[in-house]
Amino acid sequence: MNQKYPSILLENAVNEFARLPGIGRKTALRLILHLLRQDDAMVDGFAQSLVALKHEVKYCKVCHNISDADVCPICLNKSRDASTICVVENIKEVMAIENTMQYKGLYHVLGGIISPIDGIGPADLEIESLVERVAKGDIGEVILALSTTMEGDTTNFYIYKKLAAYDIKVSMIARGISIGDEIEYADEVTLGRSILNRTLFNESYRM
Numbered sequence: 001m002n003q004k005y006p007s008i009l010l011e012n013a014v015n016e017f018a019r020l021p022g023i024g025r026k027t028a029l030r031l032i033l034h035l036l037r038q039d040d041a042m043v044d045g046f047a048q049s050l051v052a053l054k055h056e057v058k059y060c061k062v063c064h065n066i067s068d069a070d071v072c073p074i075c076l077n078k079s080r081d082a083s084t085i086c087v088v089e090n091i092k093e094v095m096a097i098e099n100t101m102q103y104k105g106l107y108h109v110l111g112g113i114i115s116p117i118d119g120i121g122p123a124d125l126e127i128e129s130l131v132e133r134v135a136k137g138d139i140g141e142v143i144l145a146l147s148t149t150m151e152g153d154t155t156n157f158y159i160y161k162k163l164a165a166y167d168i169k170v171s172m173i174a175r176g177i178s179i180g181d182e183i184e185y186a187d188e189v190t191l192g193r194s195i196l197n198r199t200l201f202n203e204s205y206r207m
């Protein structure tokens, strides 16, 4: 459907908003008309926060979590257990697990999971950097907290194999969460419990 816009500026803005996931052209138009009714300071702040986010955001060089500095506050926090690493798919999962307040170790953000259909292989993810962290020798346990999907299982197994050479415990969060649920959607109590009730990977994994 080719909607006619009374202004090229409006059409351009709709086009940009409609690029976002889950935003169709109707919603884009509604959001833009809403922004047009706001005062200049609000819209300037909105636009500047996006530009600043994209240009200035950093990723922690240790765990790859989003950060304002080279190393994130979680990695820098001396009261956390630096011998335990929880492996997650994305930054959203770090936020979800932090909200449970049940986990005091560090993280490693993969930046996705292995998904041949989407053309994502191990080399596209932060798996080598995880192995390097473990190889330094100060790690006692790696907890796999990926989605309970086929891709999550594949990635778990790949990482497990990669870490098999090291004398560490590899565990997996308990699957209180039904298969196919992604952990970011789990409620905090369930997610917190699934971390506390984690199991050794080689015991929980059955081909």
Ligand SMILES: [Zn+2]
Pocket: 060, 061, 062, 063, 064, 065, 071, 072, 073, 074, 075, 076
């Ligand atoms: Zn970090």
